[in-house]
Amino acid sequence: MTDLSRETHDISNPRGPVMNSIRIVLRTLIDADHDCRDFAKIRAYNGVHFALAALFPRLISKRMLGLVLLVQLVTAHAYTWPSSKLDALESLRFDLDKHAFAGFIRPCDVFIFSGPNSGRSDAADWIRNAYHDMATHNIADGTGGMDGSIRFSEEQSRPENAGDGFSNTVGLLFLEVNRYISVADAFAIGAIQAIENCGGPEIAFRGGRVDATGPNSPGVPEPQQDLDEHIASFARQGFTQSEMIGLVACGHSFGGVQHDPFPDIVPELNDPNNTQSVQHFDSTNVHFDNNIATEYISGTTQNPLVVGFNDTTNSDKRIFGSDGNATMLSFANSPDLFASTCATLFAKMLDTVPSGVQLTDVIRALPVKPDNVQLALDGDTLRLSGQLRLWNTTGDVNRTVRVIWDDRVGGTHNATLAAAQVDTNSPRTPAAWYSFPVLSLDAVAGIEIMRFTVNGKLEDQDGVGFAVDDRVVFANTSCRTSSSSNPLTARYDVGVRSGVNVTRVYLEEDTFDDIPLPIVVKTDFPPTQSTTPTSAYSIWSTDVSVDVTSRPFDVIQFSIGAEIDGVKITDNGQHVLTALPLCPGAT
Numbered sequence: 200m201t202d203l204s205r206e207t208h209d210i211s212n213p214r215g216p217v218m219n220s221i222r223i224v225l226r227t228l229i230d231a232d233h234d235c236r237d238f239a240k241i242r243a244y245n246g247v248h249f250a251l252a253a254l255f256p257r258l259i260s261k262r263m264l265g266l267v268l269l270v271q272l273v274t275a276h277a278y279t280w281p282s283s284k285l286d287a288l289e290s291l292r293f294d295l296d297k298h299a300f301a302g303f304i305r306p307c308d309v310f311i312f313s314g315p316n317s318g319r320s321d322a323a324d325w326i327r328n329a330y331h332d333m334a335t336h337n338i339a340d341g342t343g344g345m346d347g348s349i350r351f352s353e354e355q356s357r358p359e360n361a362g363d364g365f366s367n368t369v370g371l372l373f374l375e376v377n378r379y380i381s382v383a384d385a386f387a388i389g390a391i392q393a394i395e396n397c398g399g400p401e402i403a404f405r406g407g408r409v410d411a412t413g414p415n416s417p418g419v420p421e422p423q424q425d426l427d428e429h430i431a432s433f434a435r436q437g438f439t440q441s442e443m444i445g446l447v448a449c450g451h452s453f454g455g456v457q458h459d460p461f462p463d464i465v466p467e468l469n470d471p472n473n474t475q476s477v478q479h480f481d482s483t484n485v486h487f488d489n490n491i492a493t494e495y496i497s498g499t500t501q502n503p504l505v506v507g508f509n510d511t512t513n514s515d516k517r518i519f520g521s522d523g524n525a526t527m528l529s530f531a532n533s534p535d536l537f538a539s540t541c542a543t544l545f546a547k548m549l550d551t552v553p554s555g556v557q558l559t560d561v562i563r564a565l566p567v568k569p570d571n572v573q574l575a576l577d578g579d580t581l582r583l584s585g586q587l588r589l590w591n592t593t594g595d596v597n598r599t600v601r602v603i604w605d606d607r608v609g610g611t612h613n614a615t616l617a618a619a620q621v622d623t624n625s626p627r628t629p630a631a632w633y634s635f636p637v638l639s640l641d642a643v644a645g646i647e648i649m650r651f652t653v654n655g656k657l658e659d660q661d662g663v664g665f666a667v668d669d670r671v672v673f674a675n676t677s678c679r680t681s682s683s684s685n686p687l688t689a690r691y692d693v694g695v696r697s698g699v700n701v702t703r704v705y706l707e708e709d710t711f712d713d714i715p716l717p718i719v720v721k722t723d724f725p726p727t728q729s730t731t732p733t734s735a736y737s738i739w740s741t742d743v744s745v746d747v748t749s750r751p752f753d754v755i756q757f758s759i760g761a762e763i764d765g766v767k768i769t770d771n772g773q774h775v776l777t778a779l780p781l782c783p784g785a786t
């Protein structure tokens with residue numbers, strides 16, 4: 200029997216209650232490197248061709264350039280499902296309703312750390328959090344940037360990071376961190392969702408930020424610094440003076456300055472509708488709009504960094520006025536210009552990463568996306584379950600959606616999906632969800648590829664299809680070996696397809712190390728085929744025992760991983776231990 204509590208790193212309560220709660224969220228690892236597209240290579244390839252074309256126009260045919268352009272267009276718009284990392288990033292980026300953090304920014308004035316009327320909002324905290332994470336960047340030496348370093352208490356305790364907005368943000372956004380979603384990617388998506396969900400423009404998102412393992416050098420601008428210091432600070436971060444004006448105005452479309460961390464800027468307001476005494480930057484502090492500029496230009500602004508009683512800390516006044524108000528005037532005159540400028544600047548801010556970090560292309564929503572597709576072995580049958588998302592589609596009771604799948608022996612089968620729900624709450628784009636019926640597949644025939652039809656129109660990823668891996672699957676004979684609540688004990692069974700070169704099978708448990716960074720703890724299955732083999736699969740089994748004394752809030756769940764021909768795969772499943780049935784005879 201494998202004692203997971205001993206095999207696991209000692210992660211018991213490394214960072215207090217927040218870390219305890221984040222460990223509830225368990226998902227999958229960087230092992231999925233086999234299915235990550237190599238964007239670096241594609242970009243390098245394209246770059247070389249364009250450079251050659253510029254130098255030797257006759258050598259590179261128009262046709263070839265057209266091909267390169269096409270490759271760029273395609274890679275900028277979609278990726279091929281499945282890709283564990285891109286699927287997870289795409290989901291967090293677009294499926295707001297599927298993720299816990301939607302409730303923290305919807306409606307936009309939610310501030311879950313206090314009752315209503317606090318004057319604060321999670322949305323404003325998340326935007327400021329992203330800026331302060333990025334603002335340590337040094338364009339000269341490539342250090343700092345969006346790398347999640349603001350999660351370290353050493354960084355949070357610096358005067359430049361005054362207030363509890365960062366610890367609040369880290370606590371909430373860590374809920375979405377896992378082997379596929381770095382802390383910094385979660386911070387970036389959190390800021391994007393806050394902005395888009397609260398009236399802001401659509402912001403291009405690239406994934407792949409790499410988390411720092413310790414705090415960065417200080418470098419976030421502070422209000423008492425003078426204009427030259429701010430221009431120099433933004434230049435060090437990689438922003439021109441006019442970009443500085445824009446980015447500050449865009450960020451300060453949300454939130455305000457609190458009395459508590461900034462008593463020299465904002466007095467106690469003694470307002471029951473603003474219990475944390477926040478003097479807001481504009482009159483629409485939980486909504487993105489150009490009021491930050493119109494109120495500034497019209498002279499009605501109450502922005503505490505413009506009309507604060509202490510002129511030393513009126514940094515927005517100095518910054519906004521540093522080009523004779525030209526930029527702010529243009530923003531005041533055009534909400535569209537303000538929105539498009541902010542979309543560009545926010546994206547630049549979020550894409551400012553330490554040198555060497557290679558971000559993906561902009562991640563766009565897949566028009567047709569299977570979700571949570573799972574296979575489970577049940578005797579001689581494979582049970583296929585899952586969902587399908589149709590993007591940018593409203594509910595239509597008359598729509599017929601079918602799944603078609605090819606098995607391994609030349610057969611083709613199909614079934615109709617049931618309409619499940621329509622998400623209309625995404626900031627802009629509705630999505631219709633469909634559920635697979637319980638599908639029983641002959642285990643010997645297995646499954647290779649799915650396709651879908653929507654009202655008869657074929658959706659098959661341009662002929663590639665949607666691949667399903669039936670080589671190593673969870674087996675429904677898995678069960679709890681005792682009803683004890685501590686330790687929790689179970690036997691996990693996995694079906695390994697006959698004839699497949701499987702060198703290793705293991706349970707994966709997503710958790711965090713002491714840094715904290717997401718890790719996957721693996722528990723190997725002994726390479727024996729102990730229980731009755733089905734005609735198509737042999738069964739590998741392992742016992743687990745988990746001492747939950749130090750992790751009372753954790754959901755103990757595992758995914759199934761394996762190495763086949765030296766390549767790691769995972770089912771990305773969430774096989775919850777307490778959801779397993781009791782084994783026959785167990786008490």
Ligand code: HEM
Pocket residue numbers: 319320323324326327330361362364420421422423429446447449450451453454455456457458460461514518548
């Ligand atoms: C010279 C540059 C900047 C200075 C001196 C500055 C200063 C400040 C100060 C003193 C606060 C009050 C914080 C609190 O009370 O908790 C604040 C809030 C905020 N800042 Fe800035 N800021 C700057 C640039 C930016 C930028 C570039 C962004 C984003 C793009 C940004 C986004 C925010 C947001 C969203 C808040 C509101 C936070 C909340 O209400 O919880 N700031 N800023």
